[in-house]
Amino acid sequence: xHHQYKLDGYNIVLDTCSGAVHLVDDVAYDIxxxxxxxxxxxxxxxxxxxxxxxxxxxxxxxLACLEDVEALKAEHKLFTPDTxxxxxATYKNNSDVVKALCLxxxxxxxxxxxxxxxxxxxxxxxxxxxxxxxxxxxxxFLVAHSGSRRxxxxxxFGGEPLMNxxxxxxxxxxxxxxxxxxxxxxxxxxxxxGVLLDDEVIDFCNREMHNVVLSLDGxxxxxxxxxxxxxxRGSYDTIVPNFQRFVAKRGDKSYYMRGTYTHYxxxxxxDIFYMADLGFTELSMEPxxxxxxxxxxxxxxxxxxxxxQYEILAREMLRRHREGxxxxxxxxxxxxxxxxxxxxxxxxxxxxxxxxxVTPWGELFPCHQFVGDPKYSLGNIWEGVKNKEAQDEFRAxxxxxxxxCQDCWAKLYCSGGCAANSYHATGSIQGVxxxxxxxxxxxxxxxxxxxxxxxxxxEA
Amino acid sequence: MKRIKTIExxxxxxxxxxxxxxxTSCGVANQPCEKQ
Numbered sequence: 360x361h362h363q364y365k366l367d368g369y370n371i372v373l374d375t376c377s378g379a380v381h382l383v384d385d386v387a388y389d390i391x392x393x394x395x396x397x398x399x400x401x402x403x404x405x406x407x408x409x410x411x412x413x414x415x416x417x418x419x420x421x422l423a424c425l426e427d428v429e430a431l432k433a434e435h436k437l438f439t440p441d442t443x444x445x446x447x448a449t450y451k452n453n454s455d456v457v458k459a460l461c462l463x464x465x466x467x468x469x470x471x472x473x474x475x476x477x478x479x480x481x482x483x484x485x486x487x488x489x490x491x492x493x494x495x496x497x498x499x500f501l502v503a504h505s506g507s508r509r510x511x512x513x514x515x516f517g518g519e520p521l522m523n524x525x526x527x528x529x530x531x532x533x534x535x536x537x538x539x540x541x542x543x544x545x546x547x548x549x550x551x552x553g554v555l556l557d558d559e560v561i562d563f564c565n566r567e568m569h570n571v572v573l574s575l576d577g578x579x580x581x582x583x584x585x586x587x588x589x590x591x592r593g594s595y596d597t598i599v600p601n602f603q604r605f606v607a608k609r610g611d612k613s614y615y616m617r618g619t620y621t622h623y624x625x626x627x628x629x630d631i632f633y634m635a636d637l638g639f640t641e642l643s644m645e646p647x648x649x650x651x652x653x654x655x656x657x658x659x660x661x662x663x664x665x666x667x668q669y670e671i672l673a674r675e676m677l678r679r680h681r682e683g684x685x686x687x688x689x690x691x692x693x694x695x696x697x698x699x700x701x702x703x704x705x706x707x708x709x710x711x712x713x714x715x716x717v718t719p720w721g722e723l724f725p726c727h728q729f730v731g732d733p734k735y736s737l738g739n740i741w742e743g744v745k746n747k748e749a750q751d752e753f754r755a756x757x758x759x760x761x762x763x764c765q766d767c768w769a770k771l772y773c774s775g776g777c778a779a780n781s782y783h784a785t786g787s788i789q790g791v792x793x794x795x796x797x798x799x800x801x802x803x804x805x806x807x808x809x810x811x812x813x814x815x816x817x818e819a
Numbered sequence: 820m821k822r823i824k825t826i827e828x829x830x831x832x833x834x835x836x837x838x839x840x841x842x843t844s845c846g847v848a849n850q851p852c853e854k855q
Contacts, residue, residue: 372823378831387822424822435832436825443835450837459843510840695828699852702837707844714843726845771831777845814826 360441362768363391366808367674373807375768376443379436380695382811386416387424394428395438443771447705447759451712457504458511459709460497461716461727464489464526465518469554470594473585474619474647474655480518482731487719488523493740494530497717500740502541512569514548516716516727521555531567548572550617552586553598553605561605570613573602577618577630577644584623585655599637606639615641615689621655622647625664628672635679635686643689646798648780662794666801673805677812691806704758707774711737711753725753728779752788753778763791769800 360375370388372381383391386406393402403421410416431437466487468480480486498513505511513534515527527549534545546569553573564571575598576582583593606614616639620627627644634642646665649656657665672688679685708714711725715737723737723744724730738745756778758770776792776799784792829852841852 376831378828380826380828382824382826384822427821427823431823431825435830439832442832446835454839456839458839508839512843695826697852698829699841700829700834700837701831702834703841703852704831706837709843713839811826 360766360768361391361438363388364804366670366804367677367812369808369811371804371807371811372437373768374431374437374439375771376439376441377435377437378695378698378771379431379439380807380811381431381437382815386410386413386421387428390421390424391428391437394425399425443701443705444759446702447757450702450706451754451757454506454713455504456506456508456713457501457715458508459513459714460501461514461516461714462489462494462497462530463517463716463718463727463730464494464515464520464530465523466719467522468517468519468552469522469588470519470552471587471589473587474621474649474653476648476728477518477730482718484731489526489717489719491526491529491533493717493719493721494526495533496721497740498530498534498537500743502537502543504743505543509542510544510546512546512548512714514550516550519552519554520549521551521560524555524560528563546570550574552594553601554588554594556598556601556605558604561608564605565609565612568612570615571605571609572615572617573605575599575602575616575618575634575639576620577624577627578633581624581630582618585619585621603638613641615643615687617689618642618644619647620644622657622661623655625657625661626668627665628668628675631672631688632675640686641689642686646795648783648795657794659794662797665798669798669801669805673809677809680813681816690802691809693803693806693810695807695810701771704771704774706757708777710778711735711750711756725749726779729782756788760789761791767796769796769803772803773799 361372362375363372370383372383372391389406390402403418406421407418428437466481471479501511520527531547537543538545547567548570549564549568550572576586579595582595586594588594616634618630624630631642631644646657647655676688714726716724716727716730717740718730721740723739725735729735735749736746737750744750756775758775760775764770764775778788780792780795781790782788
């Protein structure tokens with residue numbers, strides 16, 4: 360299986376199953392497009408006719424290019440057969456390891472964002488803070504179920520985790536005490552709206568947090584449309600100086616600004632560029648996922664606009680890269696040379712199996728986006744997973760689980776997609792959120808184009 | 820003339836021969852492999 364496309368002057372051919380990427384000229388692009396269902400004679404005839412005004416396109420040249428295509432096919436770098444499906448069917452059955460937990464340390468929030476998937480941090484339930492005892496048990500549960508995995512991840516999430524800050528610090532200290540005993544390496548992340556960021560929080564995070572996710576939607580009027588406090592006041596003026604101070608002290612440690620775009624700002628690249636101009640260089644902007652009847656929901660009419668926005672973003676990133684003031688975009692960070700192995704690409708995020716969310720009461724859910732849905736309550740941190748039926752649903756999620764994905768060139772990039780998005784869009788975690796697929800494929804096309812373009816840059 | 824330039828990429832077929840140490844993702848195909 361292969362995929363070929365033209366973007367911004369680059370002709371790109373992607374070999375789905377080997378991961379190979381080829382930059383080709385127009386002639387090779389057409390030859391590869393015809394290769395599988397035309398004879399060499401037919402290809403020669405068509406190409407010579409199409410490029411009759413090109414002196415460099417001779418029969419010998421076309422045949423030489425065909426030989427190159429044959430050679431790539433023989434080397435399994437083009438038209439590589441798909442042999443991964445049997446692996447996909449069994450890979451997750453071989454392990455009960457848990458390696459990551461999302462700790463919901465606060466089911467409460469100091470903001471009242473209208474589009475919040477977590478219903479202002481309460482997850483359709485009561486306000487609550489996780490106690491140290493519950494958090495400690497969660498960490499013990501993680502270590503006990505981590506098998507031989509050395510790298511363990513704990514995400515402090517909410518609601519707003521800074522509303523339970525002392526517990527966050529105490530849990531980090533407890534986890535650090537477990538590391539030498541069990542030969543583990545904890546990587547902590549924190550997602551915050553920034554309201555309670557002060558120098559003490561910043562310094563602690565810069566010491567202990569492997570990554571921080573900072574919620575900012577971009578331009579002030581865009582951000583303040585949804586991200587308000589309980590008095591109805593926008594939060595932009597409070598949080599932006601906090602984030603700028605945080606990032607300035609962060610050094611080379613990971614962070615990213617995480618925005619949400621909606622039907623009201625389909626020109627979301629303006630928000631990305633605005634954040635870059637504020638001095639933030641690690642950026643993410645995600646489509647809102649909500650009830651289609653919600654006024655902020657993205658519509659079919661929005662789709663072509665959004666697709667164009669992703670292309671505009673790629674072009675601007677390339678331009679700023681060449682000017683020596685680059686920024687990164689979460690979905691365009693594609694490591695072609697040292698990226699994940701086929702097992703990771705098949706199995707995806709591991710929600711419900713190796714990754715779970717823990718409520719303030721110690722209840723386990725497949726991920727943060729399922730918290731509060733009784734159907735997907737998996738068990739608890741004292742007794743482990745008891746709802747094996749629900750867990751098996753997640754175990755069956757992989758890049759080959761859905762018939763609709765069989766012929767999709769992007770399946771080894773999306774790994775079958777986000778189970779929560781599928782569930783919220785179709786009512787089933789095995790459903791296909793087609794709108795999200797279209798956006799995802801466009802992002803991958805842009806990301807690969809960016810990598811190819813940067814590869815062509817002369818060394819400085 | 821050379822009409823096809825192959826970009827250096829990790830060979831997924833060869834990677835068949837999964838340590839699980841890479842970071843949990845929420846992106847999937849973007850993160851670096853820990854062990855290489």
